[in-house]
Amino acid sequence: MEPRQGHAPIRARPFVLLRPVRGKERRMPDMQEFVPYEETLLYRIRHSAAHVMAQAVREIYPDVRFAIGPPIENGFYYDFDLGRDEAGAQRHFTEEDLEQIEKRMREIIKGKHRFAYKEVSAEEAKKLFTGQPYKIELIEGLERGEVDEYGNEVKTRPVISTYTQDTFEDLCRGPHVEHTGQIPANAFKLLSIAGAYWRGDENNPQLDRLYGTAWEKKEDLDKYIELLEEARKRDHRKLGRDLEIFIFDDEVGPGLPLWLPNGGVLIEQLEAFAKEVEERAGYVRVRTPHLTKEDLFLRSGHLPYYAESMYPPMELEGVRYYVKPMNCPMHHKIFGSKPRSYRDLPLRLAEYGTCYRFERSGELFGLMRVRSMQMNDAHIYCSVEQFEQEFMGVIALYHQYFKVFNIDRYVMRFSTHHRRGLGKKYVNNEDLWVQTEEMVRRVMTNGNVPFVEVPDEAAFYGPKIDVQIWSATGREFTLATNQVDFAQPPRFDLTYVSAEGKDETPLCIHRAPLSTHERMIGFLIEHYAGAFPAWLAPQQVSIIPIADRHLDYTRQVERRLRDAGLRAEVNDSSDRMGNKIRKAQAMKIPYMLVVGDREMEENAVALRMRSGEDRGAIPVEEFVAYATGVVREKQYE
RNA sequence: GCCAUCCUAGCUCAAUUGGCAGAGCAGGCGCUUCGUAAGCGUCAGGUUAUGGGUUCAAGUCCCAUGGAUGGCUCCA
Numbered sequence: 082m083e084p085r086q087g088h089a090p091i092r093a094r095p096f097v098l099l100r101p102v103r104g105k106e107r108r109m110p111d112m113q114e115f116v117p118y119e120e121t122l123l124y125r126i127r128h129s130a131a132h133v134m135a136q137a138v139r140e141i142y143p144d145v146r147f148a149i150g151p152p153i154e155n156g157f158y159y160d161f162d163l164g165r166d167e168a169g170a171q172r173h174f175t176e177e178d179l180e181q182i183e184k185r186m187r188e189i190i191k192g193k194h195r196f197a198y199k200e201v202s203a204e205e206a207k208k209l210f211t212g213q214p215y216k217i218e219l220i221e222g223l224e225r226g227e228v229d230e231y232g233n234e235v236k237t238r239p240v241i242s243t244y245t246q247d248t249f250e251d252l253c254r255g256p257h258v259e260h261t262g263q264i265p266a267n268a269f270k271l272l273s274i275a276g277a278y279w280r281g282d283e284n285n286p287q288l289d290r291l292y293g294t295a296w297e298k299k300e301d302l303d304k305y306i307e308l309l310e311e312a313r314k315r316d317h318r319k320l321g322r323d324l325e326i327f328i329f330d331d332e333v334g335p336g337l338p339l340w341l342p343n344g345g346v347l348i349e350q351l352e353a354f355a356k357e358v359e360e361r362a363g364y365v366r367v368r369t370p371h372l373t374k375e376d377l378f379l380r381s382g383h384l385p386y387y388a389e390s391m392y393p394p395m396e397l398e399g400v401r402y403y404v405k406p407m408n409c410p411m412h413h414k415i416f417g418s419k420p421r422s423y424r425d426l427p428l429r430l431a432e433y434g435t436c437y438r439f440e441r442s443g444e445l446f447g448l449m450r451v452r453s454m455q456m457n458d459a460h461i462y463c464s465v466e467q468f469e470q471e472f473m474g475v476i477a478l479y480h481q482y483f484k485v486f487n488i489d490r491y492v493m494r495f496s497t498h499h500r501r502g503l504g505k506k507y508v509n510n511e512d513l514w515v516q517t518e519e520m521v522r523r524v525m526t527n528g529n530v531p532f533v534e535v536p537d538e539a540a541f542y543g544p545k546i547d548v549q550i551w552s553a554t555g556r557e558f559t560l561a562t563n564q565v566d567f568a569q570p571p572r573f574d575l576t577y578v579s580a581e582g583k584d585e586t587p588l589c590i591h592r593a594p595l596s597t598h599e600r601m602i603g604f605l606i607e608h609y610a611g612a613f614p615a616w617l618a619p620q621q622v623s624i625i626p627i628a629d630r631h632l633d634y635t636r637q638v639e640r641r642l643r644d645a646g647l648r649a650e651v652n653d654s655s656d657r658m659g660n661k662i663r664k665a666q667a668m669k670i671p672y673m674l675v676v677g678d679r680e681m682e683e684n685a686v687a688l689r690m691r692s693g694e695d696r697g698a699i700p701v702e703e704f705v706a707y708a709t710g711v712v713r714e715k716q717y718e
Numbered sequence: 719g720c721c722a723u724c725c726u727a728g729c730u731c732a733a734u735u736g737g738c739a740g741a742g743c744a745g746g747c748g749c750u751u752c753g754u755a756a757g758c759g760u761c762a763g764g765u766u767a768u769g770g771g772u773u774c775a776a777g778u779c780c781c782a783u784g785g786a787u788g789g790c791u792c793c794a
Contacts (some may be wrong), residue, residue: 105739158789173722191728275789276721283791289719290789318787332783387794407794441719442785444792540794559793591794628751655750656757663755677753689754 121145127152136249137185156294191346194247194263269295315553318447336452343619364431374400408434421577427463448603457595496503496538508568542568564591616715622649623665627677
């Protein structure tokens with residue numbers, strides 16, 4: 082996969098990058114780059130552009146109230162509260178405002194106004210920002226020395242400072258460029274208007290956020306715009322439709338994908354692969370229903386924590402049933418279905434389970450975030466002594482899969498609990514949290530697996546290792562997950578008899594290395610830009626007769642390839658050869674076999690690769706051996 | 719769910735800003751039988767997302783609903 086961005090200095094230290102500041106700030110780290118973003122010129126340019134934008138906004142909306150305006154990856158934003166109009170309705174920016182603001186920003190830049198730094202006392206600061214409630218709140222936070230502008234805790238009491246350029250003074254710790262003239266007037270652009278909650282809390286008022294991008298020079302801006310366009314072409318939502326992999330239908334409902342035949346092939350191939358790998362790794366397959374009684378989810382502890390993301394229950398003969406949002410409780414039931422001995426452990430129950438989760442409408446995102454999904458799920462029941470080996474076994478599976486898919490742009494995130502969530506987001510047993518987290522930390526460290534630790538991202542029943550990936554358009558998702566569960570086995574009274582003849586409670590590892598079909602395929606479409614390796618490609622071979630007299634022969638070739646297990650089809654349309662090739666290319670079919678008089682004569686086919694490479698005529702049997710080999714070995718050409 | 723924007727044929731997009739809904743690609747049919755990314759012709763395809771309103775007249779203006787997109791929030 083191409084680096085998403087190779088030309089901009091970005092934050093390098095994962096701990097800085099992935100600090101839990103939410104949203105856009107989290108990004109794929111580039112391990113090659115060691116200059117902290119905060120220390121780059123680009124950071125100053127973007128930060129300064131945000132201030133200039135704020136000044137321009139105030140000139141249009143004099144009674145605007147300012148929130149915060151930091152540099153971010155690729156640009157900057159500023160949050161504003163435009164107040165209410167005469168009718169009492171909240172005012173918002175319009176598209177025309179954007180143009181006007183951008184124009185005004187260029188004028189301010191031309192003025193070469195100095196950015197003047199000033200330290201102030203909290204008292205002075207509050208006086209300076211009279212009538213600016215958000216700034217006052219920030220100052221009070223700084224005064225108490227508790228939180229920074231994002232609401233994150235800080236250790237030391239910071240200095241309160243302001244920067245002034247031209248007529249505009251803003252609460253700010255910098256740094257900035259020396260004067261507005263150092264912001265390249267032709268290398269920035271305002272991008273969009275968005276709503277954003279004050280301090281990222283949906284219970285707070287929603288502000289108007291203006292996003293902009295800024296670069297050191299125009300060519301960088303142009304490159305960035307081009308990059309965005311390239312990303313759009315790679316977007317699985319576009320490719321999914323063009324390549325006829327899946328659709329969404331209004332009448333079916335949002336977040337409920339319909340898999341077209343091509344998508345069906347992808348699913349079948351992934352499942353066959355998973356089955357093969359899991360069987361070798363000692364998993365056994367189970368199958369469980371889509372529905373269960375409410376009691377099961379009360380027992381598992383899901384209902385009190387996650388009822389909001391579950392579809393509402395249906396009541397039948399006085400009993401409430403839920404569509405399952407996960408498979409674990411049923412697997413627990415299978416574990417508990419008979420007495421277990423330590424000799425049964427580890428027991429690895431696998432199922433590509435079909436789950437339904439109610440995601441709020443605005444949270445849906447193509448295949449990456451859906452309401453119906455099929456998980457590459459399994460639950461491993463093991464003793465504490467077996468934990469390390471089992472946990473590492475799962476990490477090894479990840480690596481095995483990722484190697485086959487050539488996935489290398491990811492971050493393993495160690496998601497731990499946070500004290501403030503105990504009893505709410507998390508099972509209330511801090512000792513067990515600390516203990517299992519230490520266990521995972523040790524296992525990962527011993528196994529030499531790089532990871533970043535992020536507090537307050539755990540599952541409600543235990544810590545986990547998530548594999549974080551980025552969509553073509555830059556959104557972060559958890560692809561695979563490997564979770565420790567110390568809470569559910571006791572809730573289900575799961576036990577096994579130890580060698581000493583005592584009842585012990587097993588640990589449970591929840592794992593989904595291949596994610597869900599939805600997210601995995603969404604990711605793979607973008608990862609391969611639709612050009613799947615042959616083993617996954619919905620159609621592997623397009624057989625192209627040059628003229629109708631070659632039709633019979635191509636049908637024989639088709640028969641031979643299908644017998645060999647290849648997904649091949651003759652293009653028998655009245656198109657000319659060139660157009661048949663063009664259509665096969667558009668569908669990103671790995672192999673095109675052109676057949677004319679010469680090939681027919683020699684029982685051969687002329688092999689054209691998806692890359693455009695012409696490999697010339699080869700015997701049919703040679704192609705069969707070659708293609709089946711590539712498929713068998715899951716090679717990516 | 720919240721804020722903003724958008725919704726015209728399967729896809730990509732037009733329609734002189736309130737005055738006869740159109741093109742390319744894709745599809746059907748016919749002709750063409752061709753050597754590595756677009757052969758020619760022809761036909762069909764639409765209650766302009768849905769419902770209501772304003773108007774002599776609505777794809778265009780207003781309201782509601784649905785869906786999508788960019789963010790925010792959320793993400794077991």
